[in-house]
Every structure is written in C-alpha cells, then in structure tokens.
Amino acid sequence: MDFSLLKDMYDPAEIQQEVEWLRSRLNGIGGSDVPVLYLGELFKRRPWHLYIDKTRAPKSITEADVLEGKANANFRRGHTYEPLAIELYKRQLAATDESVTVMAPGDPGIRYDLFRLEHPDHPHRYVNLDGCQTSGYVLEVKSPSQGVCDYIRANGLKDYYQIQGQYQAGIVNVTGCPAFGPGKCKGTIFVIYEPESIAIQVFVVPMDQEIVDQCFGLVDKFWNEHVVPRKAPTSWVTEDTIQISVKGKYTKISDSDFLAAAKLLRFAQDVSKSATRRLDVAKQNMILLLDKESEERIELPDGMKVAHTGRAGRTGFDMASAKKENPTFNWARYERPGKAFKSFNIYGVKKADSDESDLDDSIGTVSGDLGSFARRSWSDLGEATAVYSELQDRAEFFKTALQAEINDIEVKLNDAALAAAKVIQKGGHNE
Secondary structure (H helix, E strand, O other), rough: OOOOOHHHOOOHHHHHHHHHHHHHHHHHHHHOHHHHHHHEEEEEEEHHHHHHHOOOOOOOOHHHHHHHHHHHHHHHHHHHHHHHHHHHHHHHHHHHHOOOOOOOOOOOOOOOHHHHEEOOOOOOOEEEEEEEEOOEEEEEOOOOOOOHHHHHHHHOOOOHHHHHHHHHHHHHHOOOOOOOOOOOOOOOEEEEEEEEOOEEEEEEEEHHHHHHHHHHHHHHHHHHHOOOOOOOOOOOOOOOOOOOOOOOOOOOOHHHHHHHHHHHHHHHHHHHHHHHHHHHHHHHHHHHHHHHHOOEEEEEEOOOEOOOOOOOOOOOOOHEEEHOOOOOHHHHHHOOOOOOOOOOOOOOOOOOHHHHHHHHHHHHHOOOOOOOOOOOHHHHHHHHHHHHHHHHEEEEEEEHHHHHHHHHHHHHHHHHHHHHHHHHOOOOOOO
C-alpha cells in the first residue's frame, strides 16, 4: 500500500513517536489485549495471533505500521473523537459534581508518560490510560461505530469492554495514577462517544477483584509460558472464566424442540428471501414487456390478468403543520393509543457455507469450528496453519474467478451499449 500521501499529512516526529509506542507494546500485555485471552477469541483474533504479535522484533515495526493504522477508519474515528469525548464528559461532570476533577493525557502540565502504568512486580502487565478522576475511577473512552453505540444503548456495555476495564482497574489499584494513589481504585468509567448525535453514554464498572485476578492469571500464563520461551500456544482454554454478560436478555437453549423450530425458521427465511428476489425480477420483466408494447392491462391464456396503471397519490393529513399552526388546540383528545403487542425478531442467523463445513471436517480448525464463537479448546498449531493456508488459497481462487466474471460482464455491457447506439442512429427502431 502506498502511504506517501498519508505520510505528508503528519509530523515526522509524531510518526516516530507512535513507532516507539507500538514497539513498547511488545513489552507486555495491554488492556485491549486481555479480552482476547479472556474470551479465547475477539473479532477473529485468537491467542495465537496475539502470540505472533508480541513476539515480533521491535525493529520490524516501522512507520508503515503507523501509517497503516492511520489509514484504518476505526482507528481514525477513535483518535479523532477521544479528545472531544473527554471534553464532553468533563462538562457533564462539572454540571453534576464540581468536586471531582478529571485528568487526561495532553492536559496542561500533565505528561503523557504518567498514564502508562506497569505492575511493579509483573511489568508485563501494563495499561495506557485515557484518563482518570479524583473520585477513584479510571477513564476509558470508546468511539465505536453508530451501530455499536445503538447496541450498547439498548443492551448495555459489551463484555470485552468490561474485561478491559477490570484489568486496567486492577493494575491502577496497585500502582496508583495521576488522580489518586495506590489502593484507591474503585473501577473504570467508560465514556462511549456517539458520532452521529455528538453525545456520550457513560457506564460505571466497579472493580471486581475475582475478575481482576482471573485476568492477571491468564496474562501471566500467556506471557511466562508462551511469549518469553517463544512457545506458541497450542491450546487455550477459558471455560472457567466468569460470565459477565448482561443478565436476562437472551437465554441459551439446546432443547430439541427449539432446535427443530429454529431449523425450520432458517429454511423458511432462505426460501422467503429467494422467492422475494425472484418475484421482483419477474415483476420487472413483465413491466418492461408492458411498456414495450404500450399496454396497461393484459389477460393471459391461463386466466392471469396483469395491470400496470397510473394512480393518483393518496391524500394525507399534515399533523405536524396543523399542530404548529394551532399550538393551543388540545390534539390529545383525538389520539387513540394502540394495543400493546409483542414483536418477533431474529438476530444472528447466518447461512452456513457448505464448503467451509467440509473444510472444518477434513482439516480441523483453530477453535474446533470456524463458524463458532463459543469458548472451547484450540486444536494444535499445525492444524491452525493448515486451515489458514487453505482459506488463503480459496480466497485467491474466488478473487480470480470473480475478476473473470466481472471482465465477462464488462464485455457484454460494452456490446449492449454498441447495439443501443446503432438502434438510436437508425431512429430508435430495431431491424
């Protein structure tokens, strides 16, 4: 990737500073790394990937790594909105509790390095804080996509955020931070910045020592048993970790009746989607024929009647304008509340790829099933490498096949354009 244009947008000293920051991350396990170990997998990133990342040679990290990060939209969003999110939180806090002070990197007279903290007895445990406040809480700012913001607003803070917050709080409780001393950390406050509404959601996650201890245990095991001796993790089991999902939202069901009903539902969904697409295509074909023959209504030999006629638009009532022009009128007297009802929604249903299932059976996978997000033991590293190589080969094949298909379509499109031009030249009539 050519980063020359992107490079010109940044100060070289800033780029070099971020290179050194990325290299410093190789010296331990940070807050954003811990959820990978705790959950076993996060965004398709597994402990094996974390091991590869942490065993890189520092000199292998160059300005290209920094620029690649800056080219990532998610990185830019977080980097851009973090100062704004902190400022909004400071204003909100000032309006409710003037006794609490927020301290963050970049504040006047506060050095950035004060917010990188290492456990005194285990320096591979480290955190880079977004801020902290005198009430005893660490501050963590997140600027996810609006879709994730909407999910959090409806369902609460995601697990991997909470795990990161527990790890950070556990370290700060030992080290202290610019806002308070050791032994005084109460937990982590998450500030979620919503890009579309320019607003924040605030969540308080009290420190849970049991989860902190589990995070520390996983980090120490990974660092001492794998990173230091350069021994790749061939299995990583985290079934015993504490479940911290929001309770009461969904209940995991394995009952045979439910599974049978779900299978039928998935089949019906696939059939319905396919039928809808076919119906749309069939309608468009018929409309094109009717327009070509200048017909509005036809009857077919099998008795089917088809009509494509113009209709006047419906007359509606502009309630908003009426209320604006008559603000004192009691419009509520004409409102009729609807009856309460339950809605039926389906989430997370994804059609299985039969080829990928065959690959899972024949080669094996890193977690036992490529399509599974459950916590389970890894298979060995050799199998993981084989799966990666096979998928890479398949990806190259599909890219080649897709490009050939695109080339064929472009040829046909060009032929169609030439044919249309000839018809236009002859006065708009076919031979």
